[in-house]
Amino acid sequence: MRAKIDFNLDSESYFRIEIAYGKEASKKVKGWRKLINELQGEDLDEKLYEINRFFNRFDFVDDLVHWQQKDYWATPIEFISTGAGDCEDYTIAKYFSLIELGIPEQQLRLMYVTALELRQPHMVLAYYETPTSIPLVLDNINRRILPANKRRDLSPIYSFNGNGLWAAKAMGTGRKLRGSGPMKMWDDMVERLDRVMYGDKQE
Numbered sequence: 001m002r003a004k005i006d007f008n009l010d011s012e013s014y015f016r017i018e019i020a021y022g023k024e025a026s027k028k029v030k031g032w033r034k035l036i037n038e039l040q041g042e043d044l045d046e047k048l049y050e051i052n053r054f055f056n057r058f059d060f061v062d063d064l065v066h067w068q069q070k071d072y073w074a075t076p077i078e079f080i081s082t083g084a085g086d087c088e089d090y091t092i093a094k095y096f097s098l099i100e101l102g103i104p105e106q107q108l109r110l111m112y113v114t115a116l117e118l119r120q121p122h123m124v125l126a127y128y129e130t131p132t133s134i135p136l137v138l139d140n141i142n143r144r145i146l147p148a149n150k151r152r153d154l155s156p157i158y159s160f161n162g163n164g165l166w167a168a169k170a171m172g173t174g175r176k177l178r179g180s181g182p183m184k185m186w187d188d189m190v191e192r193l194d195r196v197m198y199g200d201k202q203e
Helices: 011-021 023-039 044-056 076-082 087-100 181-198
Strands: 108-115 120-127 136-138 154-161 164-167
Touching: 011 023, 011 076, 011 181, 023 044, 023 076, 023 087, 044 087, 044 136, 076 087, 076 181, 087 108, 087 120, 120 154, 154 181
Parallel strands: none
Antiparallel strands: 108 120, 108 154, 120 136, 154 164
16 A cells, blocks of 8 residues: 555546546546645645645535445545435545645544534544644534534544554544554555556556
8 A cells, every 4th residue: 555645646547547436536526636735825824724724615425325335435536426315424525635735744634523412423623733732623514624623523533644543532632553443444445545546557
């Protein structure tokens, strides 16, 4: 598995997207790529705001309806191409977009929480200014970017990024765990992303 996905798509990548999801999907991905290019010179707050806003416009659709699977973690390309997904898909797309904008991976974690008002599992993206700071939460339910201590409606379970999995003690900080079920879902998603980005090219 590649350590970092290169989202500077070439004509072959767009062709694979068009074959898989249609010409309109290729246009949508180009629109996302244009936004990434435009945001490169902006400050951190603007990057967080615009990426959160861009993806929160997409339709929320349950995995069983959208992908005919009980639990499916879509790649950013799949999410953008279809214009719909569930909370994991919003979070994964925001995560990769912010990394593409130069935010270090260690400052970002995908965080599983319980949405207390909805009484159901949920995923959000957490941005940490420092390893011990209270993270900012990017979410598709509450679209305002707020510090985790202002999100009393969320109860943390665990968090992770491409480098590992953490048990949540206080909104995403905690003891690092070995890879398990969520990391398998993550690895499967990255493998699919790798295929659409690079085709049959070998590392």
